[in-house]
Amino acid sequence: MERDLKSELQAQARAEGFAACRVTRPDAVPEIAARLSAFVADGRHGQMGWMAERMHWRGDPAALWPEARSVVMLAEPYTPEDDPLALLEERDRAAISVYARNRDYHDIVKKRLKRVGRWLLEQAPGEAIKVFVDTAPVMEKPLAAAAGLGWQGKHTNLLSRELGNWFFLGAIFTTVELAPDAPARENCGSCRACLDVCPTEAFPAPFQLDARRCISYLTIEHHGPVEESLRARMGNRIYGCDDCLAVCPWNKFAVAAQEMRYAARPELVGPKLAELAALDDAAFRALFSGSPIKRIGRDRFVRNVLYAIGNSGEAVLLSAAQALCEDADATVADAARWAVGRLSGVL
Template sequence: MHRAPVVVGEESVLASLRRMARELGFSQIGVADIDLASAEPGLQAWLQQGFHGSMGYMARHGVRRARPAELVPGTVRVITARMDYLPRALTEGWQAVEFERLARPHTATVSLYARGRDYHKVLRARLQTLAERLAQQLGPFGHRVFTDSAPVLEVELATRSGIGWRGKHTLVLSREAGSMFFLGEIYTDLALPLTEPVDAHCGSCRACIDVCPTQAILGERRLDARRCISYLTIEHDGPIPVELRPLMGNRIYGCDDCQLVCPWNKYAQRASLPDFDTREAFDAPTLLALWAWSEADFLQYTEGSAIRRIGHERWRRNLAVALGNAWRETGNAAFAQALVAARDGSSALVREHIDWAVAQASLAHYPPG
């Protein structure tokens, strides 16, 4: 986008944009300015402390995340979008159901957002369609769409445009929708009217900080990704730190604890799209059933899912840790047998986690002397 920005000052355009967005399954639309200079010091401090862990791309992009016009030249506004993702069939009291799942060692827990179709695919396609429909109304304009796919300060843009406020767990919170939603952006050269930010409403509550299994939330809006189970099970591609493995429980892909305990998620909205309905394979899976998957099974059951991107090896690594935790807690020899039987055919990374799991369970149930 290199031409002069198109000034769009009519609020009716924003109303039309919101109407088209709702038709495409989006729940809320905002418009942010591109001056994010005030966010740069915090981003730099976070990176300097190494809180990004092995996500090297975070450091490589650096403050470019806070400079939208450097990422996409010509950008003067960012359209922000919220899409709710709770599965449509989810029952009332779903938070309690999820905590019960976490308390059953033999059951595998996959983050709610990943139980359906890959959100990257869903949002990106619908954001592009939204931009095309807007162009039909206003004429051609420069734009690029993003969904967790580029150096974009998604939360910063969402909060500045009124989608919600940054909660103490660093996620965006909304009084109408809690935090169970995806974010997407359209970088554009349209000078659309800005939408106003909203006040924060966390007050003195620190439920998310206290519930974190690994204490990854160091303080208000301060997260050490290196301790976050979502990071460890999804982003991190090496061995999981030994001291954190027992704290992961049966969480094999992501972690929802800080959202499950948040009072605002009593207002979380069900998805309007069937894409986020829970797939049968992830409805109530057991660790042993998932451990029995071959790589071909993994690719089949995760086709079109966000889970596939971690690959079969990391999937097995995560399962090995959960199986070790389950054996330690229950003493059920079936977990040990499954781990040992798979050892010789596993990669070095998975073998190391199998060995840890076997040793931990043996020490727990068969102490020396």
């Protein structure tokens, strides 16, 4: 009986904790080069210059590693145990995106990918692999859709009939020839929930995103002051935004996260804004050690906290903002003065 290496690989991926594993070809998404080029030409990437700088690789997965013959796409659930939208009503507390409330998923998923990859190499001596988790110029979502893991919804994130949309993606490029899976079919229908819930109207049209208006981009990637017209719309979201994910009806099929390191640390579920505003660099690093939040640094983080304070309507937080009006970082000081103005009724 002929060996079915692909089925064995999928079984191994499930044994390692992945919820789904599908295969596609590096050249399966020729349309993404034009889509990416238009996105960058319109300036919708904002300050993410790396998108433009490495557009050739990002727009053509086959160019990233020409020797690769297959791309194995894997899904890892991080489904929250509670409704992340509930925190938006607690104005004196911070809303942190679900994925960032504990350990950095890049490290967890990459180690798991490497274990699956090593297994594959043991079965196919002489072959090679490269693993990627959201840090290389790889368009994971179009590749995952081509592999049949799901489809890109109107919010541009990946959706699955079996998993909802609370899952990370990992990719294993390999020289091993594996039979590709059929691509997924789009199943959003007439639903507009993700588009209508967006507080900053970051979706110019269904299946399109303008990162410059996206709260995830503004709180994580954007450096310097945020445009004043957008600050009030950020509410108490200080790192990322889950609104469009949380309202998706397909989440009725979401599966529970198996990795305990994705479970929220209690101190990162609705932390008090006043306490976060008081963090100096050392305290910030200590609190977010091992967290993806650490990457943005104290200044950008406290800037976000001050916007949330300005949006809180809580006069008791006025002193926390006043204490930072002369901060050494000009953007933090600007955010503090804005928050004071909001809480004082001046703005």
